[in-house]
Amino acid sequence: MTTFEIQPNTFRHWRLLVDDNVATLELAVDSQSPAFGDYELKLNSYDIDVDIELANAIRHIRLVHTRVKCVVIKSALEGMFCAGANIRMLAAADHSHKVNFCKFTNETRLEIEEASELSGIRFLAAVNGACSGGGYELALACDHILLVDDRNTSVSLPEVPLLGVLPGTGGLTRLTDKRHVRRDRADIFATKAEGISGNEALEWGLVDELAPPTEFNDAVGRRAAVLAATSTRLDGEPASLSPLRISVEQDSINYTSVSLKLADTHAELTVSVARTSDWLLQTARELDDALCRLRFDFPEIGSLILRTEGLIEDAAALDQELQLSEDNLQLETALLWKRCLSRLDLMSKTLVAAIEPGSCFVGVLLELALAADRTFMLEGRFEEQMVPLAPASIRVTESNLGRLPMWNGLSRLASRLWGDEDSLGRISEALNRDLMASQAASFGLATATPDDLDWDDELRLFIEERSSFSADALTAMEANQRFCGPETMATKIFARLSAWQNWVFTRPNASGPEGSLQRYGTGSRPKFDNRRT
Numbered sequence: 001m002t003t004f005e006i007q008p009n010t011f012r013h014w015r016l017l018v019d020d021n022v023a024t025l026e027l028a029v030d031s032q033s034p035a036f037g038d039y040e041l042k043l044n045s046y047d048i049d050v051d052i053e054l055a056n057a058i059r060h061i062r063l064v065h066t067r068v069k070c071v072v073i074k075s076a077l078e079g080m081f082c083a084g085a086n087i088r089m090l091a092a093a094d095h096s097h098k099v100n101f102c103k104f105t106n107e108t109r110l111e112i113e114e115a116s117e118l119s120g121i122r123f124l125a126a127v128n129g130a131c132s133g134g135g136y137e138l139a140l141a142c143d144h145i146l147l148v149d150d151r152n153t154s155v156s157l158p159e160v161p162l163l164g165v166l167p168g169t170g171g172l173t174r175l176t177d178k179r180h181v182r183r184d185r186a187d188i189f190a191t192k193a194e195g196i197s198g199n200e201a202l203e204w205g206l207v208d209e210l211a212p213p214t215e216f217n218d219a220v221g222r223r224a225a226v227l228a229a230t231s232t233r234l235d236g237e238p239a240s241l242s243p244l245r246i247s248v249e250q251d252s253i254n255y256t257s258v259s260l261k262l263a264d265t266h267a268e269l270t271v272s273v274a275r276t277s278d279w280l281l282q283t284a285r286e287l288d289d290a291l292c293r294l295r296f297d298f299p300e301i302g303s304l305i306l307r308t309e310g311l312i313e314d315a316a317a318l319d320q321e322l323q324l325s326e327d328n329l330q331l332e333t334a335l336l337w338k339r340c341l342s343r344l345d346l347m348s349k350t351l352v353a354a355i356e357p358g359s360c361f362v363g364v365l366l367e368l369a370l371a372a373d374r375t376f377m378l379e380g381r382f383e384e385q386m387v388p389l390a391p392a393s394i395r396v397t398e399s400n401l402g403r404l405p406m407w408n409g410l411s412r413l414a415s416r417l418w419g420d421e422d423s424l425g426r427i428s429e430a431l432n433r434d435l436m437a438s439q440a441a442s443f444g445l446a447t448a449t450p451d452d453l454d455w456d457d458e459l460r461l462f463i464e465e466r467s468s469f470s471a472d473a474l475t476a477m478e479a480n481q482r483f484c485g486p487e488t489m490a491t492k493i494f495a496r497l498s499a500w501q502n503w504v505f506t507r508p509n510a511s512g513p514e515g516s517l518q519r520y521g522t523g524s525r526p527k528f529d530n531r532r533t
């Protein structure tokens with residue numbers, strides 16, 4: 001089973017060094033430590049384990065190393081920054097892993113950009129050697145790219161000419177949308193396997209600065225100091241990120257406040273509320289870990305039932321704490337919830353919210369229900385409960401009005417009710433009020449409100465119906481419906497990932513026996529089917 005929480009002192013591929021207000025993330029991939037299989041991670045190429053370490057390093061910088069104002073990303077290898085995703089890994093991995101790998105990679109790069117925009121941490125890519133494919137995409141996620149000018153080192157996106165696939169979608173999108181590279185130049189660049197170096201890379205906007213080899217380290221130090229001076233990072237005490245307590249059983253995965261029950265075709269995820277000082281941070285970490293495990297290790301599970309349990313007032317009090325952003329820890333906790341919920345939005349699984357007596361879908365936890373493709377809310381009580389509970393209710397708070405936006409920049413509430421300004425207005429007037437099932441349905445916040453006689457049957461029949469449909473069709477349908485409204489760089493990246501990578505990776509031009517991924521490095525040219533349909 002994949003491990004997603006890793007402490008920096010156990011990293012195999014990255015070194016995290018902190019000196020006052022500058023952190024250095026140095027890539028030194030252990031070529032003999034692949035995540036699976038027997039491929040070799042040559043030339044600082046990466047697989048999912050390298051990416052998981054990077055994500056953990058960024059999390060520790062944000063939550064633990066609170067004095068850091070600038071992060072320098074560089075390589076420990078002479079003449080090689082990063083060769084991108086490992087080709088042998090891509091050739092050996094099944095389709096599900098390839099797509100989830102690309103998705104996780106892009107989420108991490110978007111987190112780097114979020115950390116700059118919302119946390120005020122600046123990122124410098126110190127490109128001290130060849131930088132291709134996903135390596136250049138990592139550099140593109142940074143605020144500033146400093147390239148060694150040695151007449152040899154280039155940046156490149158060689159996937160189209162060499163591999164018959166795409167530059168991870170994030171690479172192409174950042175060229176045009178973020179760095180505003182002209183489309184004809186982007187076309188040349190993405191089809192030129194050897195890449196572009198020196199003054200031409202600087203002129204085209206592919207990098208921001210050049211430095212000769214003898215002055216490179218000094219240039220990195222100067223630029224890091226300049227970037228750190230522009231930081232707007234809040235002060236605050238560091239968080240304690242002790243290892244998560246996880247119990248993995250055959251049919252369940254249990255944390256402190258999050259639990260997963262696993263069945264053949266569906267899973268049930270429950271978030272339990274407790275009024276403890278670290279609940280918000282700890283539960284976000286647990287929820288994020290559970291979602292990543294579901295993605296990578298349980299591709300056969302097609303539906304996820306989302307539940308909460310606890311006291312409504314406890315959930316409301318915790319939600320109030322999440323709305324504070326007076327110091328670094330409060331801000332970063334809220335942003336971790338934002339990223340975790342965004343990961344939920346991108347799940348290639350049907351999301352179903354089950355709101356029952358004893359649930360506490362309030363504020364940030366209501367976001368789970370707003371993310372769902374269907375929302376079931378019990379009308380009344382369970383008559384045969386040993387200890388009768390109050391009827392199910394939900395509570396909309398300020399957290400639901402845009403504090404935790406989706407990748408499209410909208411709140412989940414606005415996305416759910418896109419174009420229905422009347423309902424959005426009425427909900428805004430009902431903030432912090434408990435809404436029963438009939439009221440929630442009238443506001444458009446519940447899909448179905450069965451009573452206790454029909455509750456179990458309705459959920460069961462829905463899950464059975466979902467399991468009878470094509471998984472491919474459902475994934476495409478749900479991905480189309482979840483992100484309405486404006487297009488952003490992030491929605492473009494993930495929409496293209498869903499459409500292009502799901503298609504391109506399965507085509508014989510890439511993955512067939514005579515395709516680019518299979519013949520790469522063999523000396524034999526791939527054979528392409530040149531029909532463009």
